[in-house]
Amino acid sequence: MFREYHAYGPFYRDPQCAKDYRIQSWTGGAWNDVIHAVNNYQRHVRHKLPGSIRTQKLRIVIEATNGDPSAAVYEVRCYE
Known part of the structure; x- marks a missing residue:
């Protein structure tokens, strides 16, 4: 988390975000x-x-990002 997201516009697309x-x-x-x-x-x-x-078992298959060659997933939670 190196960016200050509050400074970006409301529809900013983080390049590492899974698209x-x-x-x-x-x-x-x-x-x-x-x-999907x-x-x-x-x-x-x-x-x-x-x-x-x-x-x-669960898995996340990332098919595209918003521009970065790598994607980042920080947390996954599952509830009943």
Whole structure:
């Protein structure tokens, strides 16, 4: 966190922010898409799933950023 985000405009697109990504769960012996997000520019995103999922593994597949060659995920939380 090297930037002072309060100084940027309301629709500033952080280059390291994940623009297009999928959240997947390991169910039935395979990775299944739970969420597919496109054109994201926000640093704090909450997803509400349509139903409960029972899994022991989650992964985030980042397909594109807002300009940087690398993406950064700082935290993932899961709730029942």
